[in-house]
Amino acid sequence: MEAHNINIDLMRCVACVAVVAIHVVAVFWYSTPISLLSFSEYWENFMLQQSDFIVTYKTVNWYILSFIDSVVRFSVPVFVMISGRLILNRSNLDGSYIRKKILYLIMLIFSWGGVQAAIYLVKCILAKSEFDLIKTILLIVKGPTVFWFLYMLIPLYFISPVLCEILRKQSACIYFFVAWFIGTIVVNSILSIWPSLNDVVQLNNIGLFSSYMGYYLFGAYYGKYGMNSRTKYIIYCLGILSILMMLFCEPVGFFHNFVTPFSMFWSISVFLFFDGIKLSSHRINKLLQSFSKKTLGIYAIHVYCIRLITKIWAPSVSYCILQVFFYFVFAVVASYVATMILKKIKFLKRIV
16 A cells, blocks of 8 residues: 555545535526536437527526536546545455445445434424334435445445456556446446437446446556556546536536546546645645545535525525535535534544
């Protein structure tokens, strides 16, 4: 396992605030007439030349929110690449370690699911409504909506020993990346454009080739083998081209998916960029390490902070951009403070 890398702390911090930004922007996707559409829906309307449709969805607010959402789309892939780099490059990756990691993820899901269940019970008591036992159990088992990321990590952790064997040979890694790109990125892109094809050849089952496995292995691959300047330059160019496509495209959800060529090249570009930054300031490094240790808590708590602020200041089309900024600052600061407090409580510090 490689020595502590401050750049990983930096990437974790940046990816964490990017996740918060995505969820803040999501509030306004659903509260203003700028929701993202599937590629097929957009294409159908475009071909029918419904001009009212085009005007309605291409507002100034849409462009600004599209810019924010596009730029921070690297968040989840970068988190996955960080996980792969830290886990797959361990020298003593064995069944015991994997089992502990998986059990820890399950504990996190059930613990925060318990928080959701407690909130539900309080609401039932205050509203004097009927208590639903099945719903309570499901709240505990599913955990918060944002914990889909933890559920996704469980099979990745489980298959880590196999990926470690692939990582031993650089040529095997390249073969895997090609297979992953075709089996997941290309297939998901095709399905987004022509969903009806799935009725013919069940492409979605091919696309289940663990969508994030490539990101997971790439993080470890780059940590072990690095990358030459020419390849980096090509990826940076593709990343810039991808973000421009995401920024200036029509309101189509396909461009904002985590597992499309656009998000893939942009995410890898961001990963390479932050990994290459030279951090020499001791004070900045300490701040990054401190914030990095609280990213789990921020990830878990920020959704509650966003819900709280929407109750205090409801989303409004008139103040959309101002609210995005205020919601974002409030969610980051409030969840950071809450995490600091919870970390001081002995029996709660492990879940943040």
